Amino acid sequence: MAQLLADRRDVDFVLHEQFQIADLSKHEKYAEFNKKTIDLIVSEARNLAIKEILPTRPLGDKEGCKFENGKVKVPESYHKIYGLIKEGEWIAMSDDPEYGGQGMPHTVAAAATDYLVAANHSFSMYGGLCHGAGKLVEEFGTDKQIKMFLKKMYSGEWSGTMLLTEAEAGTDVGALTTSAKKNEDGTYSITGNKIFISGGEQNLTENIIHPVLARIEGAPAGTAGISLFIVPKIWVNDDGTLGEPNDVVCTGIEEKMGLHGNATCSLALGGKGKCRGLLLGGENKGIKVMFLMMNDARLQVGLQGLTCASPSYLYALDYAKQRVQGKHLLKAMDESAPGVPIIQHPDVRRQLMIMKSYVEGMRSLVYFISYCFDMVSITESDEEKAKYQGLADLLTPIVKGYITDKAFEICSHAIQIYGGYGYVTEYPVEQYMRDCRITMIYEGTNGIQAMDLLGRKLGMNKGKPVKDLVGEILKTIASAKGIQGIESLAENLEKALNKLGEVTKHIGASARSPKVLSAFAFAHPFMEVTGDVVMAWMLLWRAVIAAPKLEKLAGTGPERRAKIEKDKNAAFYEGQLKSAEFFINALLPVTSGKMDAIFGLSSSVVDIPEASFGG
Numbered sequence: 007m008a009q010l011l012a013d014r015r016d017v018d019f020v021l022h023e024q025f026q027i028a029d030l031s032k033h034e035k036y037a038e039f040n041k042k043t044i045d046l047i048v049s050e051a052r053n054l055a056i057k058e059i060l061p062t063r064p065l066g067d068k069e070g071c072k073f074e075n076g077k078v079k080v081p082e083s084y085h086k087i088y089g090l091i092k093e094g095e096w097i098a099m100s101d102d103p104e105y106g107g108q109g110m111p112h113t114v115a116a117a118a119t120d121y122l123v124a125a126n127h128s129f130s131m132y133g134g135l136c137h138g139a140g141k142l143v144e145e146f147g148t149d150k151q152i153k154m155f156l157k158k159m160y161s162g163e164w165s166g167t168m169l170l171t172e173a174e175a176g177t178d179v180g181a182l183t184t185s186a187k188k189n190e191d192g193t194y195s196i197t198g199n200k201i202f203i204s205g206g207e208q209n210l211t212e213n214i215i216h217p218v219l220a221r222i223e224g225a226p227a228g229t230a231g232i233s234l235f236i237v238p239k240i241w242v243n244d245d246g247t248l249g250e251p252n253d254v255v256c257t258g259i260e261e262k263m264g265l266h267g268n269a270t271c272s273l274a275l276g277g278k279g280k281c282r283g284l285l286l287g288g289e290n291k292g293i294k295v296m297f298l299m300m301n302d303a304r305l306q307v308g309l310q311g312l313t314c315a316s317p318s319y320l321y322a323l324d325y326a327k328q329r330v331q332g333k334h335l336l337k338a339m340d341e342s343a344p345g346v347p348i349i350q351h352p353d354v355r356r357q358l359m360i361m362k363s364y365v366e367g368m369r370s371l372v373y374f375i376s377y378c379f380d381m382v383s384i385t386e387s388d389e390e391k392a393k394y395q396g397l398a399d400l401l402t403p404i405v406k407g408y409i410t411d412k413a414f415e416i417c418s419h420a421i422q423i424y425g426g427y428g429y430v431t432e433y434p435v436e437q438y439m440r441d442c443r444i445t446m447i448y449e450g451t452n453g454i455q456a457m458d459l460l461g462r463k464l465g466m467n468k469g470k471p472v473k474d475l476v477g478e479i480l481k482t483i484a485s486a487k488g489i490q491g492i493e494s495l496a497e498n499l500e501k502a503l504n505k506l507g508e509v510t511k512h513i514g515a516s517a518r519s520p521k522v523l524s525a526f527a528f529a530h531p532f533m534e535v536t537g538d539v540v541m542a543w544m545l546l547w548r549a550v551i552a553a554p555k556l557e558k559l560a561g562t563g564p565e566r567r568a569k570i571e572k573d574k575n576a577a578f579y580e581g582q583l584k585s586a587e588f589f590i591n592a593l594l595p596v597t598s599g600k601m602d603a604i605f606g607l608s609s610s611v612v613d614i615p616e617a618s619f620g621g
């Protein structure tokens with residue numbers, strides 16, 4: 007199978023044709039990253055992903071993690087690939103070389119991650135959390151803390167985690183009861199129990215650095231009184247050497263639906279009164295500090311959604327080309343007609359089009375956010391910086407919430423295309439669906455993402471990011487209006503965008519009125535319609551690039567179809583036009599209906615007495 011995880015042509019299209027990422031090398035910060043280097047990085051990531059990591063995906067799923075006497079063993083095959091990830095310095099791709107990062111553009115890192123995570127989601131989380139926890143130390147650590155921890159985390163020598171969740175404090179982080187007490191030497195004694203901690207214990211690294219949320223004795227209740235602490239599994243001395251084991255005990259791991267290769271741990275902190283931590287970022291600043299990691303993690307989870315959807319599509323596509331079943335619909339009554347590959351059946355093609363258009367739109371959106379970060383880091387204009395940061399902030403709940411919702415649907419379509427074989431473990435798609443399901447839950451459930459979009463992001467900076475987003479979409483629409491063949495798509499997207507503007511005003515005003523509960527009952531559908539319009543934008547943007555290139559390759563005359571069938575590039579560009587056409591003409595009208603439902607803001611959800619739910 008030529009393409010397993012992410013279609014390289016598509017990855018290159020987004021990097022080089024949509025975002026022209028090699029142009030970033032004109033800036034000093036990214037001077038080393040010309041097209042040749044970028045392509046080499048993506049090729050290396052792809053090779054590593056396909057040759058070394060992918061075979062461990064089913065192995066890790068079957069073997070799972072083992073828990074014995076407080077120790078966790080990860081699947082055996084993960085040890086070799088963790089070594090390769092460390093050796094290739096894949097953990098801190100876009101971070102500062104001074105701290106062991108590779109300093110590459112975020113967009114290039116996103117492309118590499120596209121392959122690396124798709125190859126094995128559960129394995130990728132060990133390195134991903136190292137990076138997230140390291141980022142906290144980099145941003146908020148003292149010079150001494152940075153020196154003690156950062157390089158070892160960015161290199162993967164020590165791993166990282168994220169300790170928020172407790173039995174009674176899931177979404178409601180402010181309800182946590184883990185406590186901290188200042189010691190005379192400036193460290194803090196931590197006591198509490200955390201659950202659902204990814205990679206909380208494992209045998210891949212000699213040390214694990216846990217960022218832990220806890221409340222200092224006497225601090226205010228709720229999120230305002232939460233602080234963040236660095237709690238190493240093994241104490242780190244001031245000179246960076248390892249000291250005594252800290253009082254952090256893994257009390258069990260979860261049996262779960264997917265992600266079997268990633269240990270989801272319960273951790274007891276300070277059971278013997280000896281768990282020590284270092285304050286990170288100031289007393290009572292924990293939530294603010296943790297949000298940095300959570301935002302980064304939310305984008306990573308959106309990327310995880312893409313990396314479940316993309317291989318699911320490619321596997322299903324490959325299967326649909328090979329599986330022969332039934333006759334062509336136009337020859338259904340012809341006894342002598344041969345069976346055809348199922349890709350020839352309209353219902354299968356419809357599902358493949360849904361998958362293709364979403365995967366492409368998701369890829370563009372995920373890379374676009376990374377591109378925004380690249381622009382933030384290179385632009386000298388404060389206005390531009392604020393614009394790109396605002397776009398990234400506004401789109402974060404859509405990347406996390408919308409993409410993962412849709413990714414799960416894509417995984418389900420893949421199983422449908424495989425038929426009964428999709429449901430059995432011998433084929434790869436059922437694991438993608440099981441692994442994908444958690445992306446809708448962790449890092450803030452998708453319901454919470456929708457509330458974030460409606461309650462915080464819309465009104466952020468007096469609506470400036472929303473205006474900027476609309477401005478960017480209108481630019482694409484204006485370009486598309488000038489290109490023969492896609493003008494009507496531009497008009498249809500413009501209609502949807504205008505309607506979304508009305509819906510936004512309506513739900514935004516309702517959220518500030520006595521109808522607030524009804525408004526928030528529709529926060530999730532609102533996130534969905536916003537995501538649909540953003541997807542349509544990304545696909546139209548792709549079509550704007552593809553249309554003239556296709557015309558050059560295949561012309562506009564009767565020979566066009568034959569040329570498209572012969573020329574791979576022409577076929578790819580035609581595929582871009584078809585994705586945009588399908589999404590905008592066949593799916594956006596459904597979005598319009600969903601917008602009508604939001605206008606209706608039915609109060610039934612709020613009015614129904616609990617007793618009337620039945621049960």
Ligand SMILES: Cc1cc2nc3c(=O)[nH]c(=O)nc-3n(C[C@H](O)[C@H](O)[C@H](O)COP(=O)(O)OP(=O)(O)OC[C@H]3O[C@@H](n4cnc5c(N)ncnc54)[C@H](O)[C@@H]3O)c2cc1C
Pocket residue numbers: 167168169170171175176177178201202203204205262265270444447448449450451452453454
């Ligand atoms: C495999 C796995 C890995 C995880 N990894 C980590 C990790 O590394 N570190 C960590 O700290 N945690 C981790 N978690 C925990 C995860 O982040 C939480 O499960 C998640 O935040 C939801 O919390 P909860 O499970 O307590 O659900 P609840 O908070 O009980 O939520 C239940 C439902 O109610 C809804 N809900 C709750 N409150 C509200 C509200 N105010 N408004 C609207 N709806 C609401 C939620 O959307 C959800 O649908 C992990 C969980 C799993 C399963």
